[in-house]
Amino acid sequence: MDEAVYPLTLYDNMCAGIVVDLGWLVEGTVDISRLEWALDNVTAKWPLLNGRIEKVNVRETYQLKVQLHECPKNYRRFTLSSKSSNKPLSDFVTLPLGLTHDPLSPTLFRHAEAPRSIEEWTNNSSTPLTHWHVTYFPGDQLYSCIGLTFPHVAFDGLGIAAVIHAVEAELLGQGWRVPEPLHPGYNENMIVASVKQAFLDHPDVGGQKHYISAGLVGQWWILLFSLWSYWQTLWNNAKHRMLIIPPAALHNLVDDTRQILTRDSDTSVKTHIHYKPIKSVVYPPNTLHPDTTLHLGNLASLRRFFNGALADYPHNCIIPLPCRPYTARELRDISISDLAYHFYRARQSFTVEQALQCYNLMLEGAETRRLFLFFNPRVDESAVLSNMSIGNIANINWTGTGAGRTLCRYKTSIRKPPLTRLINVITIVGYLDDGSLLLQLNLGQKRFERLATEVQCLIDQYQENDGGSGCVSAPAMVQSTLMESLSQ
Template sequence: MTEVQYAECFLSLFDGNYQGIGIVLGWLVEGLLDLEKVDHALKRLVTKWPLLAGRLQSTGIRVPLSPIPATYAPYSLTSRNSDKPITDYVQLPLPMMSAALPTTLFMDYKAPQSPRDWTDKDIPLLYWHLTYFKAKGPEYTCIGLAFPHGVFDGMGIAAVLHAFEAETLGQSWSTPPPLKPGINENKLQTYIDKTVSEKKKAGTPLPPDSKATSVVGLRFLLRFLVWQIWQQRWHQAQRAVVLMPPQVYEKLLGDAREALAQEGKTDVRLSTGNVITAWIYKTLYSKELFPNRLIGLSNLASLRIFSEAGLNQYAHNCFIPLPYPIFTVAEIRAIPLHQLAYELAKATSGITLGHAIQVYKLLEEITTSSTIKTVIPHDAGVEETIFFSNMSFGRVVDINWTGLGGKRTVCMYKPLLGESFLLISNTVTIDGTLGDGNIVMDVVLNRRRMQILEEELERLIGACANQTKPHVRSSKGLASKL
């Protein structure tokens, strides 16, 4: 019998900072996906991309190379039938704002319940699950994928999903370079080490500290935990899915670009993400009671933009916090939307390798600390932070399920493992765009801010109603029901 060989794929410090997070991506799809076809596509996927069949260890991923033992599970795939119709969980067609579907629809009860399970229990990296809705009405499938954030970032898991999609459709896709037995290079780590060495030799100074990243200790973490519990228990923080119609974000973007052009500001071009982020930022703090309160905005930039690093097929964590400016509540209210979007766009375009090295040095600092410390993606000195994430570049919302017997993607959901205990409030994820043009956003906010967001979006839809027929229905005061 041939002895199994293993590839050792080391992770970087950027991955280590997210070992405590597990993510579940879920899609509500029209029709019933063929479980056997899903299984066959996954088998082809892990055969072409062996890393996905690996096991997470403390320093990296251990990957069995051919032949894989017969008893070895390269992935997990489970399914069950719901005894309830999907309309017991969500209104269809989806309104402008709706409660998120339960995470249990996208996960089997045997799936990891804690991110630590991936390192402690020698289990597959990818947990797929299908819940079928066959009774009492139209047929739907909820398909979910649970994975450790300590291995994949947003663009990394997007590459996995599009490779899987290609397999279901019989299409080709760009397979990563083959692994070799023994130690395999971590491209990001190699690139960072090389850049640090070159900058040291050249005497190139790092950019001024943007305070986009902070090292904090146990006291800060406990205070953050208490604040989150306070938001959930006292202020009724809840998760919701928001649909923004194309006529709304296109008008916001067009008006903002026109206003900047009139001011002669052409050094950066506003994106839809810049404008939506600025709009939500202004909306959520439009009715705050304390004008001098310092508010931080956390968002992330992928290091894959540095093409010389050869990271286009790098699946692991490869992003750093953007150096956004900090504003008081009064400043957020006063600054025009187009100007705020411009400031955010400038921060995005100004990201440098120097910023990446700053973050890396902070990560090194906590690995040598004798006390409990962690790196957080925002300025610890602000009084409150809103956490943004833009997954739209990964195009993971409107997956083509037709190769598996499915039809239209109704919506996508993005919960975290363990959210039944504690939601992380003040978070907004721009998931991407559905086939009908609606942008999907996953938000966790307290009840008051959820209502403010709902009212402002209703107002914008009403303002656009005479130009284009709205694509989504009113949520009819969802925030008051959450």
């Protein structure tokens, strides 16, 4: 019986305390036998997905043990469960979905016995990587929820997107790119090999470990941050909320700066940056001292580096994009187009040398037992933005299961200490089938309401103007407008 061992890395360790639930609300009834058939095919073609997570040593490094050919008898390559709700969907959400709504309960997307911590994977060798669940609703109009639970230690956003798109392709009878197979025995991790070579190619980096968008923190900082997060939850009613920005609002978000950015002849800039200011959205006006420091973190994938060696890499390989913080005074004085251009240039100028400096910082955190943060701990307030629109999993085509169109996508993260909750997290989920942009935000209630009010104003303006020009790269717009609003 051939087995492969695939070691995970520091990038995965940072996510080891997170279990993710993804869910899709779809019209119609899911044929669970069709879904099971597709999952069987995907795990047979991509054996890594039948792997088991093992903890290697007390320093919390992990590896995957993978069955390469025939699995042992009673070996589960995935789990798939279903249940019928005794309540109609209308008890959970109102259709059609409006501008805002609360996420559906994660219990609709996960089985009650699905793992809730990394220990439930590492302490039980019979626990598969992925756990799928379907919930059916009664009523004259039929709806279903499709859910997926997985450990973040094994996949990042683009990695799990590859798994989901493989299932989608099987259901639709389409081909999909199968990653390179593992070989029996110990396999060298692709990102470790790439990083080693990069250090040889860039000896000037050496032990440099200063990184502007991340940091290492100890127990005292963690305690204060946890208290602040609980205060935000209890006092400001910070929680996850969904925001659906319709195409009408997206049109108006870009019109005012379309001409300003013609200063750069690079058409890729014009393709990625078209903005309109939304001021005083997240932070109420005149509440911050001018010297208050603010940072909007954004995540960047390392798949762009190493000559394409990581193109099919499904595990964690993301770090914070190096973007400097701003003071509230700077943000009040800067134009939205200049701010947008700054974010664009930060992404375009991101180098492998900077990525290596971040790796050195992560390594120091592991050696000194300090927590590596995906955001800047040296500023007064941070927000973290994740652009998952590039993964294209908001509008998965589940019609191969017999279901109808996808109405929405949801995400819940279960975190273990020390950081059990994060506030000011914005996820650009992606586009729905009507062109609307779906966001999931964990903000205080007043901040969220201000944002929703501004979006409604944009819709009203569009209707008054009988339409407008097309929107390009709304995710980039969201990043700059949220940062602008931090200064208010």
